[in-house]
Amino acid sequence: MKTFAMVHPEKGAIVYRDRKRFLWISALFFPLVALSGIGLYSLNGREWAFVVPLVLFYGGTALFDWLLGEDTSNPPEELVSQLEDDKFYRWLPILTVPMHFAALILIAGFAGTHDVSWAAMLALALTAGLYSGLGVNTAHELGHKKTELERRLARIVSAVPAYGHFCVEHNRGHHRHVATPADPASSRMGENIYKFACREIPGAFRRGWIAEQERLARQGKSAWHHENEILQSYALTAVLQIGLVAVFGWLMVPFLAVHNFFAWWQLTSANYIEHYGLLRKRNANGTFEHCQPYHSWNANHVASNVVLFHLERHSDHHAHPTRRYQTLRSFPDLPSLPNGYMGMYFVALFPPLWYRVMDQRLLSLPHINGDLSLVNVDPARRSVLEARYSKSLPRAVAA
């Protein structure tokens, strides 16, 4: 295993080995999980095989998170630049980009050329959407970087699930307004994931479009100019998805609708769990304080972190958005989830269960200490939550 090392003038020899170095390669094998249902079906001819990738994604990752546990190790700060420059890490997300196109075309091709039930067709579309959702995660990792190649590839892979506004909206919208009531991509306490999705999906599109419109306006160009990066990505979506309809027929229309929606749902799920209820304070001048480590929910679980390029070290990501995945750090006493993101995506599907797992955990955070005025609360649920929690937790003493 590669050793990163240096001799520091004061600290002496500093050595680091990334325990997850070779696990990151598994990103290149995830298409096999997405295609495993088709593979099994061709062996046994049973349609239940199409559900296998969905079970593997949610259940398998959560199970491996439980089995493998957590990894809290961090690279020494002095060696971060060596890790950032290591081409091995840099190329892995890049190599996954063509795989997202290939997986969608292969699954759509299978669906369009085999006589299977509607239930099987639905499972195939959901599976394709699941893997394209990971494409949004790839776009996330690449879109935060400074090289033109990586930024361009982020827009290209966003085209697979028809989410071309993602990079603009996420970088210039979500990161700026995270953990504030105005952010459509930060969920509020008492807001279930279905209500959140109705706010997040259109809100994110609107904010992304406006940000790109403003950037082009500063250049004296129309929002419909060919340099509109959102339209560039959507143009590629049109070529890909209209092409699939042209080749495999009208069946592709509902197939792609389900695929696109379920890919978006993966991002919605991530946004829902990453900042649930967390709130930045207002400064005296009306602006919000900088995003602090306690404004994101984290997980150090190995399996899901490997699947998501360390997305679950979310506090460090928001503190330093341009850091590469291999250098993101864990810190003690951060808001922490009881399982990795995939397990929590599943919990979020059942709002009463989600509230049961998360609400006390949220209110017990040291910087909140039961004070609902320090929580990003769904206004429609505030009175109910105040009545429910006013007596169960000690309130912060007013200064």
Place this chain on the structure above:
Amino acid sequence: MSVHLCPDCGYAYDEAQGDRREGYAPGTPFEQLPDDFVCPDCAVRAKSDFVRQDQ
């Protein structure tokens, strides 16, 4: 003409160069950037957070 740095990610706004992609022409003083300007690379540092390189 001066250079202003993002204290988080190191993005440099060079007044002489401007930032074509962001729509700021060469020669645009940092002070003339919009009040809601944030770092184009990391978006987590505002105009008031930027540091003049010669300071």
